[in-house]
Amino acid sequence: MTTLPLSLPTAVAAADAAVAPAQGMAGVAWLLVALPLAGAALLLLVRRPLERVGPIIATVLSWGSFVVGAILLVEMIGRSPEARAQHLTLFSWLPVGTFSLDAGMLIDQLSVTFVLLITFVGSLIHVYSLGYMAHDPDRRKFFAFLNLFVAAMLLLVTADSYLLLYVGWEGVGLASYLLIGFWNWNPPYASAANKAFIANRIGDFGLGLAIMAMFATFGTVTITGVDRAAQAAGDQAGTMLTVIGFLLLLGACGKSAQFPLQSWLGDAMAGPTPVSALIHAATMVTAGVYLVVRAHPVYDHAPVAALAVTIVGAITLTMGAIIGCAKDDIKKALAASTMSQIGYMMLAAGLGPVGYAFAIFHLVTHGFFKAGMFLGAGSVMHGMGDRVDMRTFGGLSGKMKITWATFLCGWLAIIGFPFLSGFFSKDKIIEAAFVGEGWRPWVFGLTTMLVAGLTAFYMSRLFFMTFHGKRRWLEDDHPHESPASMTVPMIILAVGSVALGGVLQAGGFLDWLAPVTGGHAGAAHHEPVLPIPVITGGTLLLVALGVGLAWARYWRADVPVTAPAGSWLTRAAARDFYQDDVNHGLLVVPGNALVEAATLADDSGVDQGTDGVGRAVLGASTRLARLQNGFVRSYALTMLLGVVLVLAAVWMVQS
Amino acid sequence: MSLMNYVYLAIVLFAIGAATVLVRRNAIIVFMGIELMLNAVNLAFVTFARMNGSLDGQAVALFVMVVAAAEVVVGLAIIMTIHRSRRSASVDDANLLKL
């Protein structure tokens, strides 16, 4: 190995035909990550002077990233579809023999989509937080963590290799940990943060192993390299691809709170609400979907792994929806909904080329409406003394008009009200789920359709319990509308919730993504097993049913302030289907047993072994010393015995 | 009569001397056992000198006698002091140093 010249961050030409070297704004794409990272570092290191202005600096830097992203988008649109992907090499990161990895950025349609989603929603939430966190003594730290999150998330989506992606991947996990535990003097919150991080680590275990498997199989871990190798190897490397697929899925499950690693997301609502909106609804939790779509060449040749993705998605979306029906905590209900919606995306991603683009599409629209609703929930809490129990809300529409209106937009969008964002994106997934042969379209299609109805029910329940029906406030509640710094972002997101789906649909978003996601054109060749109008109609019917049922039970009827016992299903759902208990039984109990056994073994086994040698020597010494009894004749006897033995030995040898 | 019988006699005397050292308690007797061993060796030397036809062995016997005499001087002195201090010449009574 020879010394490599230490390459400074420069745009170096990538010898890759499909991915052009970075030009123009892409040459400084590193600013995307660098700006918020600098903000985080600055706010954490310079303490007292920035207590006041720090949040504003952070917000400005976040918007700065958005501007960079927007310019990137404009430039990208200006190029021909084949030449849109660009690659930027930053510096030699890990030059290790056969594994020589540069840190670099891959700026293509997919990453730019994410960049814009993250920076736009993220910046809005920065603004919102200026109001929401105005009275928190630690807000400087809060904004530092937010900036850290934005930087890590941008690194995740712009990384040109899975390993760099992994850096961002754990970086967002760290930011999530820090923000969930932001109020960690409350012990359950601290536990929630730990739980999130550790569950994510289990997922990371999978992602890490997947990267290792990629290197062992393909000799590379760059995204483009793995893509090409997977395509070139095709079914020859089927087993390894399946293994990699499963491992990636494990990673995705951890980050995106998919079954069976979903339990942390509900607890993660312990963090401040803007955090829930940004990290645990709009961006970070969708990283799993990003990962699966990014790695689609792997799944293309690993049908079993792809099917597993679909099944995981189906299970999670159903489970999330049912849990959503049973939660009285507004944020936890939204969290369940997030799980369910990401389940949709995962399912779509697992469907193969038919679904990749739809998954991303839904991801983007979901980012807007779910973030909007979370901010709405935050606004409600702001007005209701930071309480979250919806049973003590009700009838807030009059007092918080803007919040109500923006939440309304979000609600309509998520239930798939025609021509709002969710309608376009979710219906596409339902349609795609009906594509295929054999049992799959029926199972997945019907699941998605039924859950669409369920979604309408629980979201309506949430909406009605909070904003409509009787006022069930506590005595000293004085609901009021939030300041403009909070409402303006909500309004903007509401606009997005309403219009983004249509705009993107009309703007050819799916075709735009096609070069990266392998073309949604596949949908054209594969007709759903049911006619599309039937699917759409059936879905809308189920949605209407769900809304109606919710209206009857949670608007017209009185909602008891204390939750009724409910059926076993409600109880199970309210307890997240005993996920914590299962985890406890399957992981915590054996884990504790391992810890105790190992500690015991160490204290009494291994350590005693070492000491035992010492004791044995001492014992031997004491016993031997008894021969030294002080009698000179006994010494003479010892000598004589020695002589006799020696002579006997000689005699035996001689004869 | 073979000369080897003298050697055997020497060995027997040597063994008797060694046994004396082991079984008797009185320091003087123990010491006599040692003297017996030395003289047994003298017998062996003289015998071997005869067998080998050289005078070296006989010369050695003379040396050994001298050395034994010197040993007696030193030995009796030591035994005397210890007898004065302890009023006992038993080797088993000198038993403070042990373990």
Add this chain to the structure above:
Amino acid sequence: MSPIVLMSTPMTSVSALAPASPVVTAAGTSASAFPWLTLIGAIPLLGALLLFALPGRAQVGRALALGFSLLAFVVSVVAATRFDPGSTAQFQLGERLEWIPQFGVSYSLGVDGMGIAMIVMSTIIVPVCVLAGWHDVPEGGRRRNVYFAWMLLLEAMIIGVFASTDVFLFYVFFEAMLVPVYFLIGSYGGPQRHAAATKFLLVSLAGGLVMLAAVIGVYVLGPGGPDGFLVERLTGLSFDPLVERLLFVGFFLAFAIKAPMWPVHTWLPQAASQATPATSTLLVGILDKVGTFGMIRFCLQMFPEASRWATPVVIVLALVSIVFGAAVAIGQDDMLRLIAYTSISHFGFIVLGIFAFTHVAGAGSVLYMVNHGFSTAAMFLMAGMLAQRRGSVRISDYGGWQRVTPVLAGCFLVTGLATLSLPGMGSFVSEFLVMLGTFQRYPWAAAVSSLGIILAAIYILLWYQRVMTGPKPEGLERVPDLTGREKWVMAPLIAAFLVLGFYPAPVLDVINPSVSSTLQHAGVTEPRPTNPAPAGAMNGSAK
């Protein structure tokens, strides 16, 4: 002493224009005109002697210690700039004097990339430890001077260990450094320190003496002559397989004890929990690296066959160390013991990487040695700063400290994150490289070792939670946050985590040649990817 015999200067001419392909054979030692390595070691040695001689009244002791350790650091950095990663000689900055020609022993120094990296790491950590131990001997006087004198003496010995290219000389330093450590543990620390010091010494000495037998064996079987103990002369010998295995075991046992690996690790938790944090830092941060350093330098290079023979067992032991150490760490209430057990887990990774016999894993291990030095140092120092404030090392005596000492909490968290190998921290790079390289040969082993990263998250975060989070502790409102001195202790370490996490390339460039040369000596070929990517997309990003 006999007159100076300078080494000839073999094959250094191609350094600047070395081809981009892996080095074919790295051999020999390129001599240095100036005895850099001796100088680096002599500075702390002089400092130690001065401090021993200093009268008890002198208050300048610790300042002198800091000065000498910083000077050693500066000189080591200068020496590192003289190190040429492109050279084809296995060892650089070579020095050679005849010492005991009867045994073929010479005072031969020289470093490869691994050696210089370890030396620089050591010279960074020692001043940090001196600063951290500033108030360790509150009564001052001679006892304090002697405390720092032992530290400096240890530094000198450790530099000797890392710089020796003569097996005998290595052994001399390897064993001699037990003495300063013994006194550091036994004289300064907790109530059980005597027992801890004795245990440390005996276990180490037992391993070391078995190694002595192996050293003798190597000498007897070696080429002999006045330089018969040089590593390079002892490389590539063909032994009888049984003999080679026995020799290997002799060396390995000593190194495994020092490292420490399960099941010969028990001295470490005890020692670490009784010694002062500064001592523990030296112990785990630097001294234990000698074990893994030795495995690479001696076990792999001199006994390649036996190393391969032992690989399955060693890998299993390494995996047990990883999981076992982490599991026991979770259950600890004593912070210092906890750190000790995390180190056992981390050393499992290092050993795993060494015995994976791939370039990636090997480089990962060497880098891990550097990173672990920094992270574990920081960890011990944090524990020490907490203990100094609270007067206890029991985790259960803490809670809610973040509210009182936010900067301390922040540093603690960063350190913890480095320990759990968060990406962006140096430790991640090395840990991942180890697993990546291991996966190439033993996917199952990499998978099992990956459990370690989950367990690491648990022990670190639970610890942080129990110490830092929760309601504000009562009666401790006036506990001071980090002082300026403490910040200066932590700052270089945290900077090292981040720099090595994001830009480890310079260090890797230095390490790489030594790793490939070791693997060359070990006679293994790199595993190839089963389905390589088409040309142009190989080796990560194209250049």
Add this chain to the structure above:
Amino acid sequence: MSPLALIGPPSATFTPSEVSYLSILPMLIVAGAALIGVLVEAFAPRAARFTAQFAVAMLGLLAAFAVIAMRAPAMIGVTLSGAVVVDGPALVFQGMVLLMGAAGLALMAERFGGRGPDAFTPSGSSVPGSQAEGLAERLGTTTEVFPLTMFALLGMMLFPASGDLLTMFVALEVLSMPLYVLTALARRRRLLSQEAALKYFLLGSFSSAFFLFGAALLYGYAGSLNLGEIGRAVGTVSGRGGLLAAGALLLFVGLLFKVGAVPFHSWTPDVYQGAPTPVTGFMAACTKVAAFGALLRLVYVGLAGSRWDWELVLWIVAGLTMVVGSVLSVSQTDIKRLLAYSSVAHAGFILVGLLAIDRAGIAAVTFYLASYGFATIAAFGIVLLVRARGSEATHISQWAGLGRRAPVLAAGMGLLLMGFAGIPLTSGFTAKFAVFAAAVAHAGAAGVVLTVIGVLSSAVTAYVYFRIVVLMFFSEPGGAPVDVLRPSAGGATAIGVGLLTTVVLGVFPAPLLALAASASQFLW
């Protein structure tokens, strides 16, 4: 390769009737000094006796050493009809004996400001606690120890230079008998001292008888007492194999007794504990040197050819010696006894080197003895200085906290103990390496096994030594107050030389190794 070939051809010109006075000049000087000592004892006034005795003895030793140091090459030769062989090893061993003897003598002469040597009773023949003892105490000095020591040294010098078994026997007795007496002369704890003397005397004579019997058998076998003749006979005489093997082993018994090898070691702890401390140091160092010198000559010159007969036995003895010595030292509570057992273990290590049956082994044994001898004298010298209520504080619990009270002394003791433990950069390490390396290189599988046993025993002994270090440095001082006396210049020099050799032979062992290697050629 035949061991004989290694040892090389006889090179001296053999002149039966002539005496090479130069060769035996050092011995003559020492003998002369001893005799003058007797005269001084008889005729010099009481007040001047100490000074005169000490000066005579010390000058004699230094003069003898100066002769060796300056004229060594010219001294080499076989003289006195083959009774004395002055060759390289003999000269080196004589030199060591002289220097260590001087160091020991300096400690024996330690007065701590009193009138006579502090360690010795003024009247060995008086009953402890009697009126006679009190009178002798008032009158003063015990200076007969000096000529006694000189006679012992004469025997020790002759021992490794003995060309035949008779000379060896005489040397053995000459060195032993003064030691028996010296052992009995302790000033304090006289009962112990007398008991030690009795044990030493009885067991020593007992072992001499075995030695002599072995000599007789070899004489019967070879027809000559000359070691060279015996060596030559080993290859040629047949049919009396039993005599050879039995004779060889009985000779070994006598010599192994002197070096304190198991199972002939049982006198060692008792005598070391009971004897006056300077005498113990002197014995531990010089007796060991002399006895190993004789053992080397016996093995390498006389019996190398018949190694198959006795090798196994000696391997077992060496192994047992290391194990028993080190294990037994673990449970000791008296520092002198502890050092005694440690000397047993060291004898085992040296035996391992001796059994290499190679010149490397001779050099290794020489080096080991040099490093061990000076260090052990210094160690006993330090024991001499540590006092509780006037008498030596030999219980190790009394050493607790010594590092606080007397840091320099404790540090010195610590250094010596590290040397004994074989920590690198001390002489003990180089010495251990030398003997083990010789054994591994030349004694085959047995050498390897012995080396492994040796390193494990070293670990055990290290525990023992470091336990004392722990006590001195890490423990709080115990109940009774312990004083540390200041040594005089002579005593300080003796201790200092021990410390210095521990360091110098550890750091720069090459010159002595070179000397030992160049002087590893036996003549006969």
